Amino acid sequence: MRSPVDGHLLPPAHCGHTGNQQCTRCSWARPSDAVMLVALGRTARKATPVAVIVGTILSAVNLGPTIAAGESTYGTSITTVINYLVPYIVASIGYLSGRRRG
Numbered sequence: 214m215r216s217p218v219d220g221h222l223l224p225p226a227h228c229g230h231t232g233n234q235q236c237t238r239c240s241w242a243r244p245s246d247a248v249m250l251v252a253l254g255r256t257a258r259k260a261t262p263v264a265v266i267v268g269t270i271l272s273a274v275n276l277g278p279t280i281a282a283g284e285s286t287y288g289t290s291i292t293t294v295i296n297y298l299v300p301y302i303v304a305s306i307g308y309l310s311g312r313r314r315g
Contacts, residue, residue: 238255239255239312240312240313240314241309241312241314242313242314247313250309250312251305251309255308256309259305259307259308260300261301263301263304264300264301264304265297266300267300268296268297268299268300268301271296272293275292275296276289276292276293
């Protein structure tokens, strides 16, 4: 299948490009393109393991005693979600930083 943007052949769903090779499936030119790459899950393969490891460490350090004592509240749940979301976003930005076109 060819790209509607530049007419080049599109790679498979999981692009195997490395180095300076880029395609419309794994790179971005506008901020809205970057948001779509995150929304479509293109950053998930790299960002998810980072979020799981870092989020677990943050939660254990910051909330471990509260959770172990059985004193969790709604606020504890929100903080736990944020502990996983922030590393996911940071890892996604890192993924995208090397894949900007133009």
